[in-house]
Amino acid sequence: MVSLEGSSPGGGLYDRIYQVVRLIPRGRVAIYGQIAAYVGRCTPRQVGYAMAALPSGLDVPWHRVINREGRISFPRNSSAALEQSMLLQAEGVVFDESERVELDDVGWAGLLADSI
Helix, strand or coil, rough: CCCCCCCCCCCHHHHHHHHHCCCCCCCEEEEEHHHHHCCCHHHHHHHHHHHHCCCCCCCCCCCHCCCCCCCCCCCCCCHHHHHHHHHHHHHCCCCCCEEEHHHHHCCCHHHHHHHC
């Protein structure tokens, strides 16, 4: 678990989630459960809810959070899925023929690796 300060009064759970998501480097992805583990006292579902509730204009790279299968969680061919796919591809993330990314290749190693 990581100790994080909130970016808004009260420092709520979503603020802590957004702070962790901001740490994911360009060209890397993290899974919902990974973010939840760093935040602590949080579930992958809550991370998903936070991403869905992200206020417009807030500088959080939401597109870098995907599911544990290496897939985008939005419904296939929805505008949100297409947008997320395009944003990731623009950062060099490659999807295979089954619309998966190889987490071993583009998965974020996490906070401990970033501090080494």
